[in-house]
Amino acid sequence: MILNKTKPHIIIVGANFSGLTAASKLSKSYEVTVIDPTENFQWTPNIHEILSDVKKQTSLSLSLETMISRLGHRFVNRAVSAIDGKMQTVTLDDQQTLNYDVLLIASGHARSNYGIKGADEYARGFRTADNVIQVHRDITAAIDSGKRAININIIGGGFTGVEVLGELLRKYSGDKRLHINVIDSAPRLIQALPEKLSSDIVERCKNHQISFHFNKKITEVKKDSIAFSDHESLDSDITIWSAGTKLPDYLDKIDTEKSANGLAVNTYLQAKSFSNIFVAGDSATYPKPLPKQASIAMDMGGHAAANIVRFCAGKALKPFKVSATPVLLSLGDINTYFIQGKLVLASPMLAAAKEAVYQVYMARLSTLLPLEQSCSSLASRVTLSAEKLLLAEVFKLRPKVLLQRSKIL
Numbered sequence: 001m002i003l004n005k006t007k008p009h010i011i012i013v014g015a016n017f018s019g020l021t022a023a024s025k026l027s028k029s030y031e032v033t034v035i036d037p038t039e040n041f042q043w044t045p046n047i048h049e050i051l052s053d054v055k056k057q058t059s060l061s062l063s064l065e066t067m068i069s070r071l072g073h074r075f076v077n078r079a080v081s082a083i084d085g086k087m088q089t090v091t092l093d094d095q096q097t098l099n100y101d102v103l104l105i106a107s108g109h110a111r112s113n114y115g116i117k118g119a120d121e122y123a124r125g126f127r128t129a130d131n132v133i134q135v136h137r138d139i140t141a142a143i144d145s146g147k148r149a150i151n152i153n154i155i156g157g158g159f160t161g162v163e164v165l166g167e168l169l170r171k172y173s174g175d176k177r178l179h180i181n182v183i184d185s186a187p188r189l190i191q192a193l194p195e196k197l198s199s200d201i202v203e204r205c206k207n208h209q210i211s212f213h214f215n216k217k218i219t220e221v222k223k224d225s226i227a228f229s230d231h232e233s234l235d236s237d238i239t240i241w242s243a244g245t246k247l248p249d250y251l252d253k254i255d256t257e258k259s260a261n262g263l264a265v266n267t268y269l270q271a272k273s274f275s276n277i278f279v280a281g282d283s284a285t286y287p288k289p290l291p292k293q294a295s296i297a298m299d300m301g302g303h304a305a306a307n308i309v310r311f312c313a314g315k316a317l318k319p320f321k322v323s324a325t326p327v328l329l330s331l332g333d334i335n336t337y338f339i340q341g342k343l344v345l346a347s348p349m350l351a352a353a354k355e356a357v358y359q360v361y362m363a364r365l366s367t368l369l370p371l372e373q374s375c376s377s378l379a380s381r382v383t384l385s386a387e388k389l390l391l392a393e394v395f396k397l398r399p400k401v402l403l404q405r406s407k408i409l
């Protein structure tokens with residue numbers, strides 16, 4: 001298909017990892033509109049560190065308006081409420097309708113409560129920096145209230161659940177009033193990664209005030225407790241929801257093939273029913289299952305942009321090739337894990353590698369900001385990291401402890 005337009009209108013829905021990467025690859029020879037209800041790009045892989053004050057919300061955020069306008073594109077700070085693939089329109093939450101020639105859906109995924117009663121009302125989400133700040137406030141309020149026992153329940157022992165647990169231990173492991181429960185319907189932690197990782201984390205936590213509850217099916221989340229299908233229950237002062245994802249509601253009615261938490265795409269990242277709708281990042285269900293990772297979302301965003309350029313020029317599209325990316329998982333200041341396939345390396349020193357990934361990518365994205373802003377945000381990120389993380393945590397470990405915890409699992 002060759003678009004008979006000198007300047008095709010490309011709309012990108014969502015401006016985080018995949019959407020912003022795509023926007024940065026499209027030149028001013030296209031009319032590009034980027035839509036997102038949030039004002040800032042957010043580095044989600046480190047938001048859990050707000051819990052332990054190792055990161056601030058500002059050190060994980062960059063202004064979307066500034067970056068997108070410097071790219072020469074238009075930023076619309078609203079949410080999309082509907083997409084009509086046949087009419088080629090996007091409707092915003094203020095009922096405004098925009099026409100597009102090519103659309104990129106890069107809006108991630110939404111929280112799923114699996115229909116559990118009370119989950120929406122009483123369990124705090126953990127998907128954005130605002131969510132984490134709310135949890136931080138709840139814990140501070142519970143501590144300040146003078147309670148003698150505070151139960152924090154983490155629902156979902158996946159990647160996020162483990163990182164939340166680690167940050168709680170980094171900050172509160174000396175406070176014997178706190179007890180943390182990690183609850184999952186699976187028989188172990190992080191089902192998608194090797195079993196030995198789960199065993200090592202459980203082992204590392206055995207001297208802390210933590211209980212793991214596996215194979216547990218939740219029937220109801222109440223204000224101050226959680227009920228299970230086996231009629232047991234757990235007291236809860238703070239319930240954190242780090243389980244389950246689904247397709248965002250606004251995509252429910254789009255007339256193309258869907259999966260439980262994404263839109264089905266072909267290898268060119270096109271939606272099944274519309275050749276001019278591309279999907280990238282967590283919103284996309286690729287023919288082969290892909291991990292929901294920031295690096296993969298960025299690769300998909302870049303690839304979708306390149307295919308959109310080919311599509312507009314009537315050229316043949318190229319299939320997306322997935323590069324095997326290792327995963328770095330942190331358990332607070334206790335340990336950090338490097339996982340690639342079946343290989344699992346553990347060492348507190350890997351915290352520096354995880355931090356370096358964050359610093360390098362944020363510095364790269366900051367080049368889209370005016371020089372003065374980019375330098376000052378870089379300086380504050382590096383200072384905070386050196387002061388709160390590397391100097392305070394990694395380098396304080398004695399060589400013996402460091403060696404004990406560093407190993408190939």
Ligand SMILES: Cc1cc2nc3c(=O)[nH]c(=O)nc-3n(C[C@H](O)[C@H](O)[C@H](O)COP(=O)(O)OP(=O)(O)OC[C@H]3O[C@@H](n4cnc5c(N)ncnc54)[C@H](O)[C@@H]3O)c2cc1C
Nearest residue numbers: 014016017018044045079080107108281282292293294297
């Ligand atoms: C706590 C946590 C820890 C994580 N840790 C890691 C990690 O260590 N390593 C790793 O690789 N990955 C990690 N991830 C996963 C990673 O963040 C995601 O894979 C990545 O964010 C996906 O990028 P994306 O661009 O597809 O979607 P997102 O980053 O979710 O961005 C979606 C964007 O779309 C916008 N949007 C949503 N709805 C609408 C709408 N209706 N209209 C317009 N815009 C909309 C949102 O505001 C957002 O800006 C973590 C995620 C979380 C939540």
